Amino acid sequence: xxxxxxxxxxxxxxxxxxxxxxxxFSDAMMNLxxxxxxxxxxxxxxxxxxxxxxxxxxxxDLILVNGGLGPTSDDLSVEAAARAAGxxxxxxxxxxxxxxxxxxxxxxxxxxxxxxxxxxxxxAILVDNPVGSAPGFRLRLNNAWLFFTPGVxxxxxxxxxxxxxxxxxxxxxxxxxxxxxxxxxxxHGESALADQLARxxxxxxxxxxxxxxxxxxxxxxxxxxxxxxxxxxDTCARIRACLGSAxxxxxxxxxxxxxxxxxxxxxxxxxxxxxxxxxxxxSQLVEHPGSSDYLLHGVTSYSNAAxxxxxxxxxxxxxxxxxxSIETGEAMATGARRLLDxxxxxxxxxVAGPEGGSEDKPVGxxxxxxxxxxxVWTQRLxxxxxxxxxxxxxxxxxxxxxxxxxxxxxxxxxxxxxxPCRGQxxxxxxx
Amino acid sequence: xxxxxxxxxxxxxxxxxxxxxxxxFSDAMMNLxxxxxxxxxxxxxxxxxxxxxxxxxxxxDLILVNGGLGPTSDDLSVEAAARAAGxxxxxxxxxxxxxxxxxxxxxxxxxxxxxxxxxxxxxAILVDNPVGSAPGFRLRLNNAWLFFTPGVxxxxxxxxxxxxxxxxxxxxxxxxxxxxxxxxxxxHGESALADQLARxxxxxxxxxxxxxxxxxxxxxxxxxxxxxxxxxxDTCARIRACLGSAxxxxxxxxxxxxxxxxxxxxxxxxxxxxxxxxxxxxSQLVEHPGSSDYLLHGVTSYSNAAxxxxxxxxxxxxxxxxxxSIETGEAMATGARRLLDxxxxxxxxxVAGPEGGSEDKPVGxxxxxxxxxxxVWTQRLxxxxxxxxxxxxxxxxxxxxxxxxxxxxxxxxxxxxxxPCRGQxxxxxxx
Numbered sequence: 001x002x003x004x005x006x007x008x009x010x011x012x013x014x015x016x017x018x019x020x021x022x023x024x025f026s027d028a029m030m031n032l033x034x035x036x037x038x039x040x041x042x043x044x045x046x047x048x049x050x051x052x053x054x055x056x057x058x059x060x061d062l063i064l065v066n067g068g069l070g071p072t073s074d075d076l077s078v079e080a081a082a083r084a085a086g087x088x089x090x091x092x093x094x095x096x097x098x099x100x101x102x103x104x105x106x107x108x109x110x111x112x113x114x115x116x117x118x119x120x121x122x123x124a125i126l127v128d129n130p131v132g133s134a135p136g137f138r139l140r141l142n143n144a145w146l147f148f149t150p151g152v153x154x155x156x157x158x159x160x161x162x163x164x165x166x167x168x169x170x171x172x173x174x175x176x177x178x179x180x181x182x183x184x185x186x187x188h189g190e191s192a193l194a195d196q197l198a199r200x201x202x203x204x205x206x207x208x209x210x211x212x213x214x215x216x217x218x219x220x221x222x223x224x225x226x227x228x229x230x231x232x233x234d235t236c237a238r239i240r241a242c243l244g245s246a247x248x249x250x251x252x253x254x255x256x257x258x259x260x261x262x263x264x265x266x267x268x269x270x271x272x273x274x275x276x277x278x279x280x281x282x283s284q285l286v287e288h289p290g291s292s293d294y295l296l297h298g299v300t301s302y303s304n305a306a307x308x309x310x311x312x313x314x315x316x317x318x319x320x321x322x323x324x325s326i327e328t329g330e331a332m333a334t335g336a337r338r339l340l341d342x343x344x345x346x347x348x349x350x351v352a353g354p355e356g357g358s359e360d361k362p363v364g365x366x367x368x369x370x371x372x373x374x375x376v377w378t379q380r381l382x383x384x385x386x387x388x389x390x391x392x393x394x395x396x397x398x399x400x401x402x403x404x405x406x407x408x409x410x411x412x413x414x415x416x417x418x419x420p421c422r423g424q425x426x427x428x429x430x431x
Numbered sequence: 432x433x434x435x436x437x438x439x440x441x442x443x444x445x446x447x448x449x450x451x452x453x454x455x456f457s458d459a460m461m462n463l464x465x466x467x468x469x470x471x472x473x474x475x476x477x478x479x480x481x482x483x484x485x486x487x488x489x490x491x492d493l494i495l496v497n498g499g500l501g502p503t504s505d506d507l508s509v510e511a512a513a514r515a516a517g518x519x520x521x522x523x524x525x526x527x528x529x530x531x532x533x534x535x536x537x538x539x540x541x542x543x544x545x546x547x548x549x550x551x552x553x554x555a556i557l558v559d560n561p562v563g564s565a566p567g568f569r570l571r572l573n574n575a576w577l578f579f580t581p582g583v584x585x586x587x588x589x590x591x592x593x594x595x596x597x598x599x600x601x602x603x604x605x606x607x608x609x610x611x612x613x614x615x616x617x618x619h620g621e622s623a624l625a626d627q628l629a630r631x632x633x634x635x636x637x638x639x640x641x642x643x644x645x646x647x648x649x650x651x652x653x654x655x656x657x658x659x660x661x662x663x664x665d666t667c668a669r670i671r672a673c674l675g676s677a678x679x680x681x682x683x684x685x686x687x688x689x690x691x692x693x694x695x696x697x698x699x700x701x702x703x704x705x706x707x708x709x710x711x712x713x714s715q716l717v718e719h720p721g722s723s724d725y726l727l728h729g730v731t732s733y734s735n736a737a738x739x740x741x742x743x744x745x746x747x748x749x750x751x752x753x754x755x756s757i758e759t760g761e762a763m764a765t766g767a768r769r770l771l772d773x774x775x776x777x778x779x780x781x782v783a784g785p786e787g788g789s790e791d792k793p794v795g796x797x798x799x800x801x802x803x804x805x806x807v808w809t810q811r812l813x814x815x816x817x818x819x820x821x822x823x824x825x826x827x828x829x830x831x832x833x834x835x836x837x838x839x840x841x842x843x844x845x846x847x848x849x850x851p852c853r854g855q856x857x858x859x860x861x862x
Contacts, residue, residue: 011642011651013457013467019450026444036444037479041453041470044640048468071622072641108848113622113629133622152643154818272710272731278717279703279710282731286709289785289819291733297741298731300703300713305771306728310741340736354720388720 001172002037003029004060006052008067008077009151010043021066021156028160030209033178033224034168044068049080057084057142062168064160067151069134071113077148081139082121089119092126095135102133127163131155136163145171179229181236183219184249184258186397187416190217193246200238203231214386215394215418216255219243245414248401255400256284262407263294268343270403272298273311273336275323275349276366281396296340301332301349311335322361324349326425329367329378334429337371344406345371346399352388365422366395370402370412371429377402377412379424394419432603433468434460435491437483439498439508440582441474452497452587459591464609464655465599475499480511488515488573493599495591498582500565502544508579509568513552516572520550523557526566533564558594562586567594576602610660612667614650615680615689617828618847621648624677631669634662645817646825646849647686650674676845679832686831687715693838694725699774701834703729704742704767706754706780707797712827727771732763732780742766753792755780757856760798760809765860768802775837776802777830783819796853797826801833801843802860808833808843810855825850 005025012019019041026036040056042048049068056063068077082089096118103110117134120126127136127147132155138147147167149159185193190212197208197219205228209220221239223232240247249258263270272282272295282298285291299310304323307313313331321327329347337345350366357363364383369376381398383391398416405412413424436456443450450472457467471487473479480499487494499508513520527549534541548565551557558567558578563586569578578598580590616624621643628639628650636659640651652670654663671678680689694701703713703726713729716722730741735754738744743766744759752758760778768776781797788794795814800807812829814822829847836843844855 010640013470035474037473038483039444039472041472042468043466052469070641070643072625072639074638074640111620111622111626113625274710274713276717277714278722278726279705279713279729279731280717282705282710282733283708283714286707286711286731286733286783286823287820289783291709292787295709295731295733297733297737298710298729299741300710300717300726300729300731302713302717302723302726302728303771309771310728310730340734340740352717352720356723389718392717 001034001062001168002060003034003168004037004056004063005039006056006063006065007039007041008044008049008065010074012067013041013043021151021153024153024157025064025066025160028165030220030222031180032165033222044074044076046076046080046083049076050083053080053084053141053146057144057146060144062172063144063146064164065146065148066156069117069136069148069150071111071116071133075116078116078119078121078137081124081137081141081146081148085121085123085139085141087122090122091118092120092135093118095126099133127159129155129159130162131158138167177224177226177229179223179232181221181232182250183221183239183243183247184252184255185217185219185243185246186248186255186401187215187394187418188217188246189418192417193217193219193243196242197239200235200242203228203235206232206235214390215397216248245411248397248404254284255397255404257288259400259404259407260285260288260291260294262404264290266407268407269294269296271296271336271340271342271345273332273345273347274298274300275302275307275332276352277348277392277395278302280392281346281348281399284396284400296342297336299336299339307332311339324351324361324365324367326367326378326380326423329369329380330371330376330425330427333369333371333376333378337373343372344403346403347371348395348399350383350391350395352391353385354388364391366391368395368399368402370399370406372406373429375426375428377406377424377426379413380422381416381419382422383419432465432493432599433491434465434599435468435487435494436470437487437494437496438470438472439475439480439496441505443498444472444474452582452584455584455588456495456497456591459596461611463596475505475507477507477511477514480507481514484511484515484572484577488575488577491575492603494575494577495595496577496579497587500548500567500579500581502542502547502564506547509550509552512555512570512572512577512579516552516554516570518553521553522549523551523566526557530564558590560586560590561593562589569598608655608657608660610654610663612652612663613681614652614670614674614678615683615686616648616650616674616677617646617679617686617832618825618849619648619677620849623848624648624650624674627673628670631666631673634659634666637663637666645821646828647679676842679828679835685715686828686835688719690831690835690838691716691719691722691725693835695721697838699838700725700727702727702767702771702773702776704763704776704778705729705731706733706738706763707783708779708823708826709733711823712777712779712830715827715831727773728767730767730770738763742770755782755792755796755798757798757809757811757854760800760811761802761807761856761858764800764802764807764809768804774803775834777834778802779826779830781814781822781826783822784816785819795822797822799826799830799833801830801837803837804860806857806859808837808855808857810844811853812847812850813853814850
C-alpha cells in the first residue's frame with residue numbers, strides 16, 4: 001500500500017502554524033508499522049488543490065487529506081475534490097439535519113455559512129465527525145482513495161482513529177504484525193544514547209527509533225513479524241539494563257503523567273513552590289484528570305516578597321545566599337510542604353533568562369528541591385544558554401524525576417549528562 | 432515566479448522531528464511577500480528523491496531543497512540530484528582544501544566520511560557554507576533552478592539569508608508588494624465571524640483568512656499590490672468596527688503576551704489565584720521575559736484547605752456556596768490581591784472535568800474574577816462539555832481578557848457567544 005498525506009491551508013504552508021496534525025499522523029502510522037511515502041503541502045488555491053489531488057491520486061493507493069473543510073471562503077477542499085473528480089456538489093440531507101439539530105440544542109440558529117458544510121462531491125461517502133460541524137468524506141480518484149479530514153486537531157485525531165484506520169485496515173493489506181515499546185529518557189543526548197545502545201545486539205525484525213524533544217529523548221523499539229514479537233520483551237529488558245537511570249518512564253508519554261499516576265497509586269499528597277517555572281509544573285500535573293487527589297496547592301513565588309510572605313523563606317536566607325541558591329530552594333520546599341502538611345513538596349528557583357544572569361549564576365542556573373517529612377534533597381543544575389522555554393521545561397522534568405525516584409525508593413539525585421551539576425545537599429529537617 | 436520547497440529526511444517525513452526549517456522558510460518568504468506554491472516531504476530513498484526532483488522541476492521555477500547533505504549513508508541529496516540531471520559526481524577541489532584546513536586548524540584529521548561532502552553533481556554551482564562542513568549548491572534541471580541547502584537549522588538559515596534570497600531576487604521578478612494585518616478574537620465562532628465580516632466590502636487585492644484555535648480565531652487581512660496596500664488601513668478600521676468587542680489583540684500572537692505587554696507598559700502589578708487552571712495562567716505569563724516586573728505571586732489553590740489557609744477564603748463561604756461560585760471567586764481574587772497588595776488579582780475556580788460535574792454545576796462551569804483595590808468583577812461561564820485542556824485554556828483567556836479590558840478602561844464583562852453566561856456580579860470591597 002502506498003500511503004501519502006496532503007496538508008492544505010495557507011497557514012500550514014506559510015509556516016504560521018506548525019503542522020502538528022502531520023507529525024501526529026506520521027507517528028500514528030509508524031506505531032502501526034506503516035510508512036508514509038510522501039507528504040505534500042499546498043495553500044488554499046483551487047487550481048493548486050485540484051492539480052495536486054489529480055497528480056497524487058495517479059501514484060498513491062491511499063491519501064489522507066487534511067484541512068479545508070471549514071465553513072469559510074478559504075475552505076476549498078470539497079470544491080477541489082469535486083472538480084478533480086469532474087462531478088458536482090450535492091447537499092447531504094442527513095448531515096444538514098444533524099447540524100441544524102446541533103445548533104437548535106444549543107439555543108442558537110445555524111449561521112448561513114455552515115450550509116456549505118452540508119455539501120459533498122457527488123458520489124463521495126460521508127465520514128462522520130462526532131466532535132465538530134465539518135463531516136469528513138472519502139472519494140475514489142484515479143488509482144487512489146482520497147480520505148478528507150478536518151484541520152481542527154481534536155476532530156482530525158478522532159476521525160483518523162475511529163474511521164481512517166479501520167477503513168485502511170479493511171481495504172488494504174495491513175502487512176506483518178508489529179509491536180512497539182517506548183522508553184522515555186531524561187537529560188541524555190541522542191547520539192550518546194545511540195552509541196550506548198549500539199552495544200545491545202538487536203534480533204532480526206527489531207529496530208530502534210530516536211525522537212529527541214528536549215529535555216527528553218524517546219526511544220522506540222519496533223518489532224515486525226511474529227519472531228521479532230516473541231523476543232521483544234527480552235530485548236527490552238536488555239535495553240532497560242543498558243540505559244540504567246536514563247529511563248524515566250515506560251508507560252506514560254510524559255513525566256508529569258508518570259508522577260501523577262504514581263502519586264495516585266500510592267495515595268500521597270504534594271505541594272509546589274515555583275519561581276522561574278511560574279506555574280508550569282502545576283499546570284503539567286493539573287493537565288491530568290484526578291490531580292485534585294494529591295495536589296494540595298502550588299505557589300508561584302515569583303517575587304522575594306512572595307517567598308517570604310507565603311512560603312516563609314527567612315529574609316536572612318535570601319539576603320545571604322540569594323533567591324537562586326541551595327539554601328533558598330531548601331527553604332521554599334520546606335515552607336511549601338508545611339503550609340498544608342503534605343507528604344511531599346517540590347521547589348524550583350532559577351534564572352530562565354534571557355536577562356538576569358550573573359557570572360556566578362548565569363542564565364540556566366536552576367535549583368531544584370524535594371522535601372518530605374524527614375529530609376530535603378536539593379541540587380543546583382546548569383541548563384546552559386538554552387531558550388527560556390527549554391530551561392523551564394527541563395527544570396520541571398528534573399523536579400518531577402526527583403519525586404518519581406523518591407516514590408520508587410531509588411537514589412534521588414542522579415547524573416544528567418546534559419545538565420551539569422553545580423552543587424547538591426541532603427539535609428534532615430531540624431526539629 | 433513559482434517557488435516550491437522540498438524537505439528531505441526520514442525523521443521529517445515520519446514526524447519524529449517537526450519541520451521547523453520549513454516553517455521558518457515559509458515565514459521568511461511571506462515577509463518578502465512571496466508565496467510558496469507547494470512543499471513536498473520525502474524520506475531518504477534514492478528513487479523517491481530522483482522522481483520528486485524531476486517532477487517538481489517541470490512545474491516550478493525555483494525549488495529550495497533542504498536536507499540530505501550530511502556525511503552519512505542516508506544523506507542522498509547530491510547523488511539524487513546528479514541522477515536526476517543525468518550527470519556524474521565530481522570532487523570540488525577548493526571545498527576539499529577548505530574542509531581539510533578546517534580540521535587541521537582544530538588539530539583533528541578529517542574523517543573519511545567528510546570526503547563525501549566534497550562531491551557535487553557535474554555542472555552544479557557551489558554555494559558557500561560559512562558555518563558548517565556541507566556546502567550548498569544550485570543546479571539547473573528542466574524548467575527550474577534547484578537550490579540545495581543543509582538541514583542543520585543555523586546553516587540553513589545563514590544560507591537562505593546570505594545566498595538564496597539574493598539569488599532569487601537577482602534571477603526572478605519579485606512580484607507585487609504585500610502586507611498582512613492580524614486580528615485575534617476570543618469566544619466567537621469562525622462561521623459567525625465570517626458571516627459578520629461578509630458585510631464589510633473588501634477592495635480588490637484584499638483577502639481574508641481565518642485560523643481557529645480554541646478559544647481564539649485569528650483573522651488575517653492580506654493585501655497584495657500597491658493599490659490594496661494603500662487602502663489596507665481603512666479596510667482594517669472597518670473590520671475593527673465590525674468585530675467590536677470580539678477583538679482582543681492586534682499586535683500580539685496570544686492574549687497572555689498582550690496583557691504582559693500592557694502590564695509592563697503601565698507599571699501595574701498582578702497576583703493570581705488558580706484552581707481548575709492550576710498554574711496555566713501563571714505559566715502563560717511567565718513564558719514571556721520580564722514577567723517578574725509585574726507578577727508578584729500566583730497560588731494554585733487546588734484544595735479547599737489552600738483556598739482557606741493561603742488566600743483567606745472564609746470556610747463559611749465555601750460551605751454555603753461551594754468552591755465553584757461567584758462568592759468563592761470573589762473571595763479568592765480579593766484574598767490573592769491582599770496577600771502582597773498588588774494592583775490587580777485574577778481568580779479562576781471551576782470544573783474542568785471529565786469528572787466532578789453536578790446538575791447545578793456541570794463540567795465546564797467556571798467562575799472568573801478580577802479584583803482591583805476598589806472593586807471585584809465576577810462572572811460564571813459555561814464552557815460546555817469540551818476537553819479539560821480547552822476548558823482550562825478558555826478560562827485563562829477570559830480571565831486575561833477581563834484584566835485587559837480593565838487596563839484599557841473598557842467594559843470588563845462582555846458577551847462571548849461561545850461561552851454562555853450563568854451569572855455575574857460587580858461589588859465594591861467592604862471597607
